[in-house]
Amino acid sequence: xxxxGGSVGAIKLVQTTGNATINSNIHSGDKVIITNSNVxxxxxxxxxxxxxxxxxxxxxxxxxxxxxxVVNGNIVIGGGIVQGTVTLPVGKSYTGPVPAGDTVFAPPxxxxxxxxxxxxxxxxxxxxxxxxxxxxxxxxxxxxxGAITFGGNKTLTLNxxxxxxxxxxxxxxx
Numbered sequence: 687x688x689x690x691g692g693s694v695g696a697i698k699l700v701q702t703t704g705n706a707t708i709n710s711n712i713h714s715g716d717k718v719i720i721t722n723s724n725v726x727x728x729x730x731x732x733x734x735x736x737x738x739x740x741x742x743x744x745x746x747x748x749x750x751x752x753x754x755x756v757v758n759g760n761i762v763i764g765g766g767i768v769q770g771t772v773t774l775p776v777g778k779s780y781t782g783p784v785p786a787g788d789t790v791f792a793p794p795x796x797x798x799x800x801x802x803x804x805x806x807x808x809x810x811x812x813x814x815x816x817x818x819x820x821x822x823x824x825x826x827x828x829x830x831x832g833a834i835t836f837g838g839n840k841t842l843t844l845n846x847x848x849x850x851x852x853x854x855x856x857x858x859x860x
Contacts, residue, residue: 687857688841693728695799698735704858711753715799718757722746722764729753729770733796745782754787756794825850 687706694700695713702708702721709727712718716735720726723746730753734742742759745751749766756773763782771787772780773794780789822841825831827848834852836842838859844850 697799713797713799716742718743720745720749723748725749726751726753730755730757731794731796732757732759733799734758755785756796758794758796 687702687704687708689706689708689710691710693711693713694708695715697715699717699719700712700714701719702724704721705723706721707725707727709725711728712726712730714732716733717738718730718732720730720743726749730743730751732742734757738759740760741762743755743757743761743763745761745763745766747764747766749763750769751763751767752769754770754773755761755768757778758775760778761772761774761780761782766783768783768785769787770785771790772782772785773790773792774780775793776791778791824843824845826845827850830851832852833854833856834842835856836858
């Protein structure tokens with residue numbers, strides 16, 4: 687999986703389950719879990735809304751993180767490179783490679799995440815026909831695309847700003 691630009695975020699959890707290159711920021715209102723051999727080209731923040739006493743940011747081994755890490759809780763990174771600064775509260779723990787930018791124990795300055803969409807139905811949009819979900823695609827706004835399932839080495843490009851409606855995403859492989 688490759689994400690270029692923008693930011694990835696969630697109210698509860700941002701998680702990878704395989705190799706990913708994410709050239710964007712990752713923001714979570716609660717926790718972040720990154721597996722082995724991931725490349726993160728932006729900042730990682732995790733606000734720990736559940737007030738967990740355990741690990742709030744968990745990263746596997748052989749990972750390259752080029753941005754800063756700002757977490758309101760404990761951090762465990764199995765191995766790799768941390769090129770930025772790691773910031774976490776006093777009394778919390780950081781286990782992982784020595785960050786190039788330093789480890790700072792201070793109140794974390796976390797972004798305010800957008801509020802969740804109100805529980806109202808998405809606008810009725812025409813279905814995109816025909817659409818082949820098994821190959822690299824560029825799609826346009828203003829359509830409902832249903833379930834997207836991609837195998838390895840495929841790219842989905844959103845062609846500009848607008849409303850894109852999806853039922854689900856399943857991305858496997860590279």
